[in-house]
Amino acid sequence: MSAAVTRSEIPGIRTLRRAAWSAGALFWTAFAVLEGVNHGWLAALAALAFFIAPDLTFLVGLRGSGTVEHGRLQPRAVPYYNAAHRALVPFALMVLYTVAPITWAPIFAALCGWMAHIALDRAFGYGLRTKEGRRRHG
Numbered sequence: 001m002s003a004a005v006t007r008s009e010i011p012g013i014r015t016l017r018r019a020a021w022s023a024g025a026l027f028w029t030a031f032a033v034l035e036g037v038n039h040g041w042l043a044a045l046a047a048l049a050f051f052i053a054p055d056l057t058f059l060v061g062l063r064g065s066g067t068v069e070h071g072r073l074q075p076r077a078v079p080y081y082n083a084a085h086r087a088l089v090p091f092a093l094m095v096l097y098t099v100a101p102i103t104w105a106p107i108f109a110a111l112c113g114w115m116a117h118i119a120l121d122r123a124f125g126y127g128l129r130t131k132e133g134r135r136r137h138g
Contacts, residue, residue: 021119022119024115025120025122028113028115033047039106043105044109045106047113047116053084053117055117057080058073058077058081061073061133071135074133081128085127085128087118
């Protein structure tokens with residue numbers, strides 16, 4: 001592979017990456033549902049809330065959104081959007097949860113819902129944003 005060729009240009013790598021994220025989305029969704037079934041309505045509600053919550057970052061860029069082209073996020077909303085859509089954040093919190101002396105199941109269910117959201121976004125091709133608010137491809 002030459003230096004001019006990036007990983008995203010290798011034939012099939014994007015499809016393979018999306019398939020892996022799809023498997024992750026299925027796993028984390030099933031885990032969130034399982035947590036809700038095993039631990040009750042509060043865990044299910046937490047999982048659902050955190051499944052929806054990452055996209056609430058769009059509200060930060062709502063004011064003045066008429067001046068931005070379709071599909072682009074307001075630049076002031078990008079840091080919030082990217083922070084809420086980095087898989088490392090809920091994953092690190094999951095690791096912390098497993099070693100911390102906290103055993104409240106809705107927390108873990110919420111983190112599973114958050115991971116499911118991120119994985120589903122990646123499976124459909126929605127990733128992080130550039131500082132200008134455009135979608136990154138790759």
